[in-house]
Amino acid sequence: MALEPQIKSAPTPVILIVEPYGGSIRQQNPNLPMVFWDDAALTRGDGIFETLLIRDGHACNVRRHGERFKASAVLLGLPEPILEDWEKATQMGIESWYSHPNAGEASCTWTLSRGRSSTGLASGWLTITPVSSDKLAQREHGVSVMTSSRGYSIDTGLPGIGKATRGELSKVERTPAPWLTVGAKTLAYAANMAALRYAKSNGFDDVIFTDGDRVLEGATSTVVSFKGDKIRTPSPGGDILPGTTQAALFAHATEKGWRCKEKDLSIDDLFGADSVWLVSSVRGPVRVTRLDGHKLRKPDNEKEIKALITKALG
Amino acid sequence: MALEPQIKSAPTPVILIVEPYGGSIRQQNPNLPMVFWDDAALTRGDGIFETLLIRDGHACNVRRHGERFKASAVLLGLPEPILEDWEKATQMGIESWYSHPNAGEASCTWTLSRGRSSTGLASGWLTITPVSSDKLAQREHGVSVMTSSRGYSIDTGLPGIGKATRGELSKVERTPAPWLTVGAKTLAYAANMAALRYAKSNGFDDVIFTDGDRVLEGATSTVVSFKGDKIRTPSPGGDILPGTTQAALFAHATEKGWRCKEKDLSIDDLFGADSVWLVSSVRGPVRVTRLDGHKLRKPDNEKEIKALITKALG
Incomplete structure (x- = not known):
């Protein structure tokens, strides 16, 4: 036997x-x-x-x-x-x-x-x-992503909201809309979870929220793009939760000679990048392999980027 | 002794x-x-x-x-x-x-x-x-209310969102933004609670959320105004949770000969009304006695209105 x-x-x-x-x-x-x-x-x-x-x-x-x-x-x-x-x-x-x-x-x-x-x-x-086997598999093989409106807009024009939602509270005289908890990582994640369920039931692995053509963030991750020696992410604060993994990556990559910038990203920018990544603490660096059904090119330096992000987390 | x-x-x-x-x-x-x-x-x-x-x-x-x-x-x-x-x-x-x-x-x-x-x-x-003694006291004496932006806007222009958030799901071919949980009464109430805490720490009892000049809803209640034989509430759905107490009131009051209408309300409409109320299940009918510090007139029919709303709940 x-x-x-x-x-x-x-x-x-x-x-x-x-x-x-x-x-x-x-x-x-x-x-x-x-x-x-x-x-x-x-x-x-x-x-x-x-x-x-x-x-x-x-x-x-x-x-x-x-x-x-x-x-x-x-x-x-x-x-x-x-x-x-x-x-x-x-x-x-x-x-x-x-x-x-x-x-x-x-x-x-x-x-x-x-x-x-x-x-x-x-x-x-x-x-x-x-760490779930799903997350490990996505880290290995990347994710197919749909873009979607978030369904609501943060009123980022409110005075001081940018700094407050970036965690720079010492620079704000008083919190401008103290009930505006979007800058905090609160337990109110039901909408994000629902977006992920919807994506999965439609054959996608993940969601990138957009505001018109402007890229915001993943449902549970930060969007980062690579092009040449440049790394970009949408400016955090306001309607984008500051990402701890993105911050660690930018600090480490800058030291290593990459040119890192927080700046608005459009959907076209994503299609024009060498590679697009969703970064978060536990799942780690996950490459976006398809965006709204369109294949994104596989970069030559995929392993190097994974190693860079992994190293950045210490 | x-x-x-x-x-x-x-x-x-x-x-x-x-x-x-x-x-x-x-x-x-x-x-x-x-x-x-x-x-x-x-x-x-x-x-x-x-x-x-x-x-x-x-x-x-x-x-x-x-x-x-x-x-x-x-x-x-x-x-x-x-x-x-x-x-x-x-x-x-x-x-x-x-x-x-x-x-x-x-x-x-x-x-x-x-x-x-x-x-x-x-x-x-x-x-x-x-029922807390606070709620019972507010039912008796009314509340002093501040108006405030909610800090975010629901994208009510998304197709089908109005009906979906009114609970009329059978009329929608498929839910348009299934992660847009605003039409559902979810546990994600941290922002509403924070708004209430802020109001209380500034000497108010409650908050009415507004979008520019447009009245939305209370932090945990529906806004209703009375003028002559007319009762008004902002149209529910989209960025306004349909209120069960308001719906019961409108059904009962219509039977009793009041003219009830769901229609956009401005802050000026509130100041021009005979009386303004926050209605919710447990606290019941609560009259707004002051709005942003300005005294609202006490109507002659306060008792009648309280009885009407109380009766409507069965």
């Missing part, structure tokens, strides 16, 4: 409760309920999150994620995250994750919620889960 | 888990965690809700809430809610609620979430909680 091929068991998700005011960090059993019925994350999507890549035993691009986490908290009027605690919890989670023999790359999500209405106290937790 | 005044204890919240596919309806202890770490309501605000008023032992305006709940589910691609189960659960919850000697008016929230990513199954629950 031949041996059955051995199926590797995946590690169990690691969940840690992180007290937002500097209390304890403690493990939560993923097989038990965790959140109370009156937590604002649940009842109103009223919270913020960051998703970090865990690779080779460490979390990538932690500083930028921490900065955006703090900026999101300010925009929503949440208590300032104690980043040392989040980093400590992340380290504890990583140790727990890698105690499993089959642990590979993972996704670590930090969540800070306004918390329970009955206590008035914020709540926080982090989760560590495997 | 004089007797201390007896402090009435409030009823404990009633929580019922409602299996969305027609399974069991069961009580949840509000003092224990309820939701798992990977529920989409929690991780993405990916779910819908309705809030009903419980009064005199019954739920008000149930049919309209049920219809909007179903329309929201269609817009988000959630399994169609089995309304008989939700109504049965509501009835069970009401019985449990009124078993407490101090039970008064209550707020009943139905929530349907896309559910756990690890199971792929939707999850649902309802909660019954007391």
Whole structure:
């Protein structure tokens, strides 16, 4: 009798409760309920999150994620995250994750919620889960993307909104439209998820949101184009969430001699580029192979670009 | 020694888990965690809700809430809610609620979430909680309101969007922008809550969102104006969530001889009205006493209007 091929068991998700005011960090059993019925994350999507890549035993691009986490908290009027605690919890989670023999790359999500209405106290937790095989396949083979209107427009003309949504709150006298939470990475992602489901049910892998001819961002990623030695991304802020991976790429690539620029991009610019990428923390660099059904050329330097972005994340 | 005044204890919240596919309806202890770490309501605000008023032992305006709940589910691609189960659960919850000697008016929230990513199954629950003393006071004394841009505009020009966001999905060949979840009452309410917090920290009680001079809606309510025998509300759909209380009012008031119209309203129209109201299920009819700091006149028929709206809810 031949041996059955051995199926590797995946590690169990690691969940840690992180007290937002500097209390304890403690493990939560993923097989038990965790959140109370009156937590604002649940009842109103009223919270913020960051998703970090865990690779080779460490979390990538932690500083930028921490900065955006703090900026999101300010925009929503949440208590300032104690980043040392989040980093400590992340380290504890990583140790727990890698105690499993089959642990590979993972996704670590930090969540800070306004918390329970009955206590008035914020709540926080982090989760560590495997990078899905879908994401790994897209990283390898690229994605076919549809462009689409987002269905709404941010009123970017409001005074100060550009800086506020770029996280540059110290430069704004007071937040101009404090309920305009678009610059924060909030839990209100239902529309983005719906766009992704629609794309998939129509044979695409992903969506790039556009405003007329102007390119905005992916549903869960930042758009970056390469042409010669130039790297471009639509200017973040306003209706484009600043991307931590894009920021890391630009810092690292500039050092390596690339010419990086944040500037409006049109759909035609994408078709005219040497290559177009969707970048995000966990999925990493993913090349757009088709745009609205049209094949995009495969660049000679695809491996070099992947290595550049991977390196940029540390 | 004089007797201390007896402090009435409030009823404990009633929580019922409602299996969305027609399974069991069961009580949840509000003092224990309820939701798992990977529920989409929690991780993405990916779910819908309705809030009903419980009064005199019954739920008000149930049919309209049920219809909007179903329309929201269609817009988000959630399994169609089995309304008989939700109504049965509501009835069970009401019985449990009124078993407490101090039970008064209550707020009943139905929530349907896309559910756990690890199971792929939707999850649902309802909660019954007391109507807060703040809401009761506003019902009695009215609210001082600020107007404000919402910070974003819905692209209402997209084909079919008007009907889709009015819940008239049968009239639309296919949903035009399926990720445009604005017509659904989703859990993504963080921005509305932030607007309310801002208003309160600036001495107001509530917000009316405007688009230029055009009146849209309250942060959690529908705007209705009275002038002579005319009742007006901004046309729902697109960037205005159809209001169940407004719809009940219009149906009932039309029967009683009022002339009701859904039509664009300007801020000047509000100042020129006999009275302006924010209507919603639980808080009920609340008169706007001041708008952007300007006193609005108190109408002679305030009591009559309150009675009309209260009656309309059944």
